Amino acid sequence: MSDTVIQIESLSKYYRLGVVSSGTISHDLNRWWARFRGKPDPTLRVDQVEKKNKSGNSGTGNENGYDDFIWALRDINLEVRQGEVLGIIGRNGAGKSTLLKILSRVTAPTTGECRIKGRIASLLEVGTGFHPELTGRENIFLNGAILGMSKYEIRGKFDEIVAFSEVEKYIDTPVKRYSSGMYVRLAFAVAAHLEPEILVVDEVLAVGDAEFQKKCLGKMNDVATQGRTILFVSHNMGAINILCKKGVLLEGGQIAVRGSASEAISKYQTINSGSCDVDLSIVNNRIGNGYARFIKVLTRNQREEICDNFVIGDDLIFDINILCEKKIRFARMSLHIKSSDGIPIYHFHNIDAGFELTDLDGQLWIRITLKKQKIYPGEYHVNLWLGDMSYEYLDYIQNAMKFMVIEGGIVLRRPLDRNAGVVHEIPLWEKL
Amino acid sequence: MPRTDITLKSEPSWDLVIRPKTGWFDLHLSDLWRYRDLTMLFVWRDFVAQYKQTILGPLWYLIQPLFSTVVFTIIFGKVARISTDGIPPFLFYMAGVTCWSYFSECLTRTSGTFITNAGLFGKVYFPRMTVPVSTVISNILKFGIQFLFFIGFLVFFMIKGANVQPNVWMLLMPYLLLLMAGLGLGAGIIVSALTTKYRDLQFLVTFGVQLMMYATPVVYPISVVPEKYKWLALANPMAPIIEAFRYAFLGSGDLDFRCLLYSTVATLALFFVGIILFNRVEKTFMDTV
Numbered sequence: 001m002s003d004t005v006i007q008i009e010s011l012s013k014y015y016r017l018g019v020v021s022s023g024t025i026s027h028d029l030n031r032w033w034a035r036f037r038g039k040p041d042p043t044l045r046v047d048q049v050e051k052k053n054k055s056g057n058s059g060t061g062n063e064n065g066y067d068d069f070i071w072a073l074r075d076i077n078l079e080v081r082q083g084e085v086l087g088i089i090g091r092n093g094a095g096k097s098t099l100l101k102i103l104s105r106v107t108a109p110t111t112g113e114c115r116i117k118g119r120i121a122s123l124l125e126v127g128t129g130f131h132p133e134l135t136g137r138e139n140i141f142l143n144g145a146i147l148g149m150s151k152y153e154i155r156g157k158f159d160e161i162v163a164f165s166e167v168e169k170y171i172d173t174p175v176k177r178y179s180s181g182m183y184v185r186l187a188f189a190v191a192a193h194l195e196p197e198i199l200v201v202d203e204v205l206a207v208g209d210a211e212f213q214k215k216c217l218g219k220m221n222d223v224a225t226q227g228r229t230i231l232f233v234s235h236n237m238g239a240i241n242i243l244c245k246k247g248v249l250l251e252g253g254q255i256a257v258r259g260s261a262s263e264a265i266s267k268y269q270t271i272n273s274g275s276c277d278v279d280l281s282i283v284n285n286r287i288g289n290g291y292a293r294f295i296k297v298l299t300r301n302q303r304e305e306i307c308d309n310f311v312i313g314d315d316l317i318f319d320i321n322i323l324c325e326k327k328i329r330f331a332r333m334s335l336h337i338k339s340s341d342g343i344p345i346y347h348f349h350n351i352d353a354g355f356e357l358t359d360l361d362g363q364l365w366i367r368i369t370l371k372k373q374k375i376y377p378g379e380y381h382v383n384l385w386l387g388d389m390s391y392e393y394l395d396y397i398q399n400a401m402k403f404m405v406i407e408g409g410i411v412l413r414r415p416l417d418r419n420a421g422v423v424h425e426i427p428l429w430e431k432l
Numbered sequence: 433m434p435r436t437d438i439t440l441k442s443e444p445s446w447d448l449v450i451r452p453k454t455g456w457f458d459l460h461l462s463d464l465w466r467y468r469d470l471t472m473l474f475v476w477r478d479f480v481a482q483y484k485q486t487i488l489g490p491l492w493y494l495i496q497p498l499f500s501t502v503v504f505t506i507i508f509g510k511v512a513r514i515s516t517d518g519i520p521p522f523l524f525y526m527a528g529v530t531c532w533s534y535f536s537e538c539l540t541r542t543s544g545t546f547i548t549n550a551g552l553f554g555k556v557y558f559p560r561m562t563v564p565v566s567t568v569i570s571n572i573l574k575f576g577i578q579f580l581f582f583i584g585f586l587v588f589f590m591i592k593g594a595n596v597q598p599n600v601w602m603l604l605m606p607y608l609l610l611l612m613a614g615l616g617l618g619a620g621i622i623v624s625a626l627t628t629k630y631r632d633l634q635f636l637v638t639f640g641v642q643l644m645m646y647a648t649p650v651v652y653p654i655s656v657v658p659e660k661y662k663w664l665a666l667a668n669p670m671a672p673i674i675e676a677f678r679y680a681f682l683g684s685g686d687l688d689f690r691c692l693l694y695s696t697v698a699t700l701a702l703f704f705v706g707i708i709l710f711n712r713v714e715k716t717f718m719d720t721v
Binding site for chain 1: 445446447448449450451452467469470473477480481484485552553554555556557558641715716719
């Protein structure tokens with residue numbers, strides 16, 4: 001308890017969906033009047049009032065309410081200790097940003113409480129409040145003050161900030177004349193020299209060139225080693241892996257995992273998005289005589305978990321279910337992986353592996369395993385082909401499924417630029 | 433609607449507790465004081481940034497009231513021949529324009545606080561009140577310049593022997609300024625709080641302020657208003673202020689303390705309603721804006 005710096009207790013937040021105010025002035029007046037008399041909100045249905053009171057497990061009130069609600073966060077309980085570097089991950093819409101917004105006091109929770117010890121500063125964006133007409137020098141002061149520094153503090157760190165940003169020469173030029181890289185560097189420099197006890201950082205590292213990103217990560221690492229607490233939200237699993245010891249995985253507004261960063265990351269990769277277990281029997285867009293057909297395909301990782309998120313170093317396993325209408329004496333099969341922009345990456349063929357598909361009958365499962373896959377992060381599509389001895393098409397499905405390769409994994413020692421390559425090989429390096 | 437409240441130091445071991453709660457009067461004004469550097473930087477930003485890359489720069493502060501005064505002098509003085517109680521029309525209109533433009537600037541600029549700063553407010557916390565307060569202060573600077581300009585003309589007309597009697601009530605000036613600032617700020621933040629949900633008010637404000645000028649004795653003295661409707665004219669809390677201003681510097685109009693007292697009460701009421709509404713809205717406006 002003594003070294004807990006953030007204590008979050010049954011924190012929930014709901015948003016109303018759709019148009020907020022059109023035609024609601026009479027609703028609002030009604031609601032105010034009811035509240036004034038201490039009665040429940042008349043524009044909510046009874047069941048919804050109950051749901052609201054329970055403040056949890058309601059999901060969206062789509063069917064019943066006059067209004068649509070969505071619980072961005074549901075009953076979050078979390079304690080963060082002093083000096084902890086906590087990575088917060090989750091899919092889009094899992095509630096990461098909402099949590100940060102509440103902690104940064106940009107918006108308020110619906111129920112629950114957060115207790116914070118020490119000065120908290122949040123970086124949801126770099127360069128907040130920069131005024132294009134003002135010079136770099138003037139903006140340092142303005143931005144610093146917005147982030148909560150006093151004039152005196154900023155003056156003391158001014159030289160450091162300028163040095164870090166590498167824009168000394170242009171410090172008296174209006175920032176609207178800056179290149180976007182300079183702008184971001186200056187903005188991050190100001191933020192990096194905040195010295196709060198707790199730092200809340202959203203995906204701000206996604207900006208700037210690789211060199212600068214490295215510098216930012218280094219700076220964050222410095223901050224972490226000084227015993228300060230950092231909450232870091234990112235989609236960049238590589239950065240989370242490097243920077244954070246602990247991790248939280250949010251799923252649908254709730255905490256799915258609270259543990260080490262690698263636990264959270266590996267769980268994140270196995271979240272079902274629905275595209276990793278595809279029923280192919282209902283696909284119409286296919287070519288072939290149909291004597292044998294693909295009816296199902298799914299992907300697994302080395303732990304045999306069905307998933308569609310992989311990191312470099314994971315095994316990539318395809319399990320393919322085939323249904324034969326009649327007996328096939330001899331078949332050929334191939335699996336074609338293409339990147340989302342259509343560039344062919346791999347073409348796996350059973351003949352290459354010396355794997356024979358003979359005397360097929362009824363239903364059967366085929367497993368194709370690519371050990372320690374090395375494809376760069378991105379989205380990939382899979383084509384499946386099945387032919388007979390004379391290359392006649394039995395079945396061919398384009399884009400039968402897709403899977404993702406995401407940042408992170410133990411193999412990677414740096415964040416990967418998605419466009420820098422296709423296959424991640426680690427050759428032998430020697431000094432001669 | 434979720435209601436929230438942020439209390440500082442509510443428990444001994446926590447520095448900050450974020451919780452949803454109804455607290456109409458928890459205004460955490462001490463926060464505003466801690467961020468005074470930011471307020472002053474906003475003032476300075478408004479001042480510097482507004483006229484960057486203009487040729488005339490701060491001269492615009494003088495051109496605006498000068499042109500308005502000239503146009504009013506021609507239209508209301510020469511064409512419509514509205515009485516100015518024997519005061520040189522130019523001075524008469526300039527006094528009105530200077531005061532009115534301060535009030536209207538405060539009102540219109542603060543009324544957009546949430547909408548125009550949504551991007552900034554959505555990313556970082558600082559007491560939202562710093563923005564409207566800084567607007568009012570930077571407008572005081574502007575008013576100061578325009579006021580000195582007015583005094584210059586006043587002296588010029590007096591040397592020429594015009595019939596004006598500045599008197600000891602000039603000392604009331606800081607108080608009048610405070611009233612105008614309070615009125616503009618109070619009304620402005622009420623509108624700003626309501627515009628987060630009802631955008632219509634934004635449009636209402638821009639032309640409402642224009643129309644209101646004609647309901648205020650800016651281009652006419654209160655003495656030309658028929659006795660029957662005088663109470664209506666004086667129900668406008670700006671009316672006694674402008675009348676008092678003209679009485680103090682030009683020696684015309686009437687200085688009625690009951691009316692000034694009424695203005696003071698109205699200002700305080702608007703101001704407090706404004707602050708309370710503003711504080712309610714600032715916590716969750718990001719969800720509705």
